[in-house]
């Protein structure tokens with residue numbers, strides 16, 4: 001849990017990065033408890049696209065964002081498609097994707113902004129990657145499953161951050177809870193996709209008979225280091241979503257289920 005801490009809020013418990021809060025950026029990851037959704041989404045499901053009652057989701061979003069000092073109207077959510085498209089977000093986008101899926105940022109798995117907009121992505125095993133460049137004040141959030149990781153969405157995020165004047169050597173990154181190699185068995189097809197894009201396949205360990213355990217955290221950490229981030233600037237939660245049914249939804253473990261949210265936003269005060 002380097003850099004991460006459990007935070008007990010007014011009604012919810014969640015994970016935060018205190019070192020970033022001190023610099024004026026709230027980064028958080030929700031757990032699955034304390035919300036209004038019913039099975040199989042019980043109870044703090046924060047995503048509209050999984051078949052849950054939208055009213056319960058909007059209630060849950062208000063609850064979670066309230067803990068962080070934000071409201072839905074100040075945040076943006078995207079239509080996540082396991083791609084590598086990263087969009088630049090501005091204050092004009094505030095509210096998009098927050099009340100309905102229709103106006104979510106289309107086909108987008110990464111967002112970067114320099115403004116006071118809360119960025120929200122949804123997860124049940126995929127990797128939440130947070131970015132904060134303190135010198136320029138840029139923040140970003142990515143959703144990286146195995147496809148997004150294999151196609152290097154982390155690199156794509158840094159391309160946008162660099163194009164806006166940010167520097168990888170100044171950049172802080174954090175990786176939230178996601179499925180760990182303990183629970184993430186994959187086949188040859190996944191190994192092959194990575195071998196097209198990575199020289200080093202250290203993120204795989206063989207189980208035999210064409211099966212492998214995939215470490216998505218290690219793969220994304222390798223990408224961040226290759227981009228020039230300092231190892232000590234990468235905070236890793238190190239929590240497996242599939243191992244902790246009491247805290248986290250897991251698609252691999254449960255199939256139809258809810259989604260946790262990752263959030264990043266600059267403090268609205270000051």
Ligand SMILES: [Zn+2]
Pocket residue numbers: 179180181182183184240241242243
């Ligand atoms: Zn596990």
